[in-house]
Amino acid sequence: MGKYEMGRALGEGHFGKVKLARHADTGAAFAIKILDRQRILAMKIDEQIKREIATLKLLKHPNVVRLHEVSASKTKIYMVLEYVNGGELFDKIALKGKLSEKEGRKLFQQLMDAVSYCHEKGVYHRDLKPENVLVDAKGNIKVSDFGLSALPQNQRNDGLLHTTCGSPNYIAPEVLLNKGYDGSLSDIWSCGVILYVMLTGNLPFDDQNTVVLYQKGEARIPKWLSPDYTPAMSFDDENISDDNLHMTEHQDIEGNATISQINAFQLIG
Ligand code: ADP
Ligand code: MG
Ligand code: MG
Numbered sequence: 001m002g003k004y005e006m007g008r009a010l011g012e013g014h015f016g017k018v019k020l021a022r023h024a025d026t027g028a029a030f031a032i033k034i035l036d037r038q039r040i041l042a043m044k045i046d047e048q049i050k051r052e053i054a055t056l057k058l059l060k061h062p063n064v065v066r067l068h069e070v071s072a073s074k075t076k077i078y079m080v081l082e083y084v085n086g087g088e089l090f091d092k093i094a095l096k097g098k099l100s101e102k103e104g105r106k107l108f109q110q111l112m113d114a115v116s117y118c119h120e121k122g123v124y125h126r127d128l129k130p131e132n133v134l135v136d137a138k139g140n141i142k143v144s145d146f147g148l149s150a151l152p153q154n155q156r157n158d159g160l161l162h163t164t165c166g167s168p169n170y171i172a173p174e175v176l177l178n179k180g181y182d183g184s185l186s187d188i189w190s191c192g193v194i195l196y197v198m199l200t201g202n203l204p205f206d207d208q209n210t211v212v213l214y215q216k217g218e219a220r221i222p223k224w225l226s227p228d229y230t231p232a233m234s235f236d237d238e239n240i241s242d243d244n245l246h247m248t249e250h251q252d253i254e255g256n257a258t259i260s261q262i263n264a265f266q267l268i269g
Contacts, residue, residue: 006032015043031084034076035079048147051149052079052145064118067080084135084142089131111133124161127145129194131262148165196219
C-alpha cells in the first residue's frame with residue numbers, strides 16, 4: 001500500500017484485517033487496519049468507521065494507540081496505526097492463567113490513565129475488554145479499537161448516550177436498560193470487569209445464554225485475592241471480620257468460565 005510494505009497478519013477484525021507494515025523509506029513498523037469499502041457500505045457501518053477515525057485523531061496519550069494517517073483506494077480504507085508489538089492483553093492473561101496483583105495494579109493504573117484521558121476529551125470507548133487492550137514490548141498497555149466509541153456530539157440533550165453496544169461479558173447493566181446511560185460510568189464498569197479478569201483469569205459474570213448472563217448480579221470474589229481488591233474495601237468499618245471481607249458465600253471460583261473471545265454488538269436505540 002503506497003509507501004508501506006505489507007507484512008504478516010496481526011489480527012482479524014470484524015470488518016477487515018490488521019497487518020504489520022513497514023515504511024519503505026524509514027523502515028518503521030506500523031499496524032495497518034484494512035477495511036473493505038464495499039463491505040462497509042453493505043454493513044452500513046460507514047458512520048462507525050468515520051467515528052473511529054475522528055476519535056483516534058483526537059487522542060494523543062502514551063496508553064492509547066496512535067493513528068498516524070488514513071488513506072483510501074477505490075476499494076479499501078487503510079488506517080495506519082502505531083504498531084503495538086506485545087499482542088492483546090487477552091492473550092497475555094490467557095497464556096499466564098492470570099496476572100500477579102503487582103502487574104495487574106500497574107496495568108490497571110495505565111488503563112485508568114488512558115480511560116480518564118479519553119473521558120476528559122469527551123470520548124467514551126464503549127467496548128473495553130482485554131481483546132481491545134494491547135500490550136507493547138515494555139509491558140505497557142495501549143487502549144485500541146475505538147470502533148464503537150461515542151463523542152460529545154453523540155450525546156442527546158439529556159447528556160446521556162442511547163446506543164446499546166459493547167461485548168456481553170463487559171457491558172454495564174445500565175447500557176442494557178435502554179433508558180440512556182453515562183458513558184464514563186459504563187466504561188468504568190468494563191474496566192472493573194477487566195481488572196477481575198486480569199487478577200483471576202475468570203470472567204466475573206458469564207453464561208453462554210445472554211438472557212441468563214444479564215441476570216447475574218454478584219461476582220464471586222476469590223478468597224486468595226488480597227483485601228485491596230475486595231469490594232469490602234469500600235467499608236471503613238474496622239470491625240468487619242475477615243470472612244465478610246472475602247464474601248465467604250461466594251469464595252469458590254472453581255467452575256467459573258475462563259475468559260473467551262467475545263464479539264461486540266451494537267443496537268441503535
Ligand atoms: P475490530 O474492530 O474488528 O475488533 P481491532 O481494531 O480490535 O478490530 O483489531 C483486531 C485485532 O488486530 C486486535 O485485537 C489486535 O490483535 C490486532 N491489532 C489491532 N490494532 C493493532 C495495533 N495497533 N498493533 C498491533 N496489533 C493490532
Ligand atoms: Mg476489537
Ligand atoms: Mg472495532
